[in-house]
Amino acid sequence: MKLDILVLASHPDDAELCCGGTIAAAIAQGKKVGIVDLTRGELGTRGTPATRAQEAADAARLLGIAARENLGLPDGFFRNDREHQLPIVAAVRRYQPDIVFCNAVHDRHPDHGRGSALASDACFLAGLKMIETLGDDGQPQAAWRPRQVYHFIQDRYIKPDFVVDISAFWQQKRAAVAAYASQFNVAADGQPHTHISSPEFWHFMEGRAREFGHAVGVEFGEGFTVERPIGVRDVATLF
Secondary structure: OOOOEEEEEOOOOHHHHHHHHHHHHHHHOOOOEEEEEEEOOOOOOOOOHHHHHHHHHHHHHHHOOOEEEEEEEOOOOOOOOHHHHHHHHHHHHHHOOOEEEEOOOOOOOHHHHHHHHHHHHHHHHOOOOOOOOEOOOOOEOOOOOOOEEEEEOOOOOOOOOEEEEOHHHHHHHHHHHHOOOOOOOOOOOOOOOOOOOOHHHHHHHHHHHHHHHHHOOOOOEEEEEEOOOOOOOOHHHHO
16 A cells, blocks of 8 residues: 555654644545554553554544554664664555654654654665565565655654644544543553643643644644755745
8 A cells, every 4th residue: 555644653642642633634635644653662651552552543543544553663672773674664665655754853752762763764775675675465575765754743842844734633633642541631540640641741732732833823733853855846835
């Protein structure tokens, strides 16, 4: 299946939290979007890999995702090396996306910055024909390199290079995030509380989206950074 956009995310819920509105907006425009989660989030304080897998499937259904898979890399211990690059190279070649979204270039959680570099390097390597990977049918995959790699912004503030207006899709994004019931806005249930489990985290998420939206004159926005300048043929597309 060829995708227009592929999200490469270190953990289940990274995509929904940081670019869920952008995903929903793209799908509403007729784009095919997929998510590849690098790990199962098995080191998370709350939930289990099984519950998070079900939550990821529920969130994907709410957003209308065309494809979602989990590579099962070791949560907390994956590295930007050949062993962990090759599964991502194969995924990029499998879905042949024009655009890739991936983790923030640096963040509170070390997996985010590390996942950012891993995804970025794998996207480049996927375009080298001398690197051999096999498809699901056991046949060699053709080389493929996305046209652009963009990095979403996560817990730590990073000044965005561009902001996507997600005002019309804010409620859909909230619903997709809320699908991760083991992680967000949970009642006192006897489990340890975390950085993201309190109701206050929802206020932060909304405040960040309002801040990015305010910067470009809309109600809600999601910010991204770029690896190289974005070219346009018509300056009117910037407005």
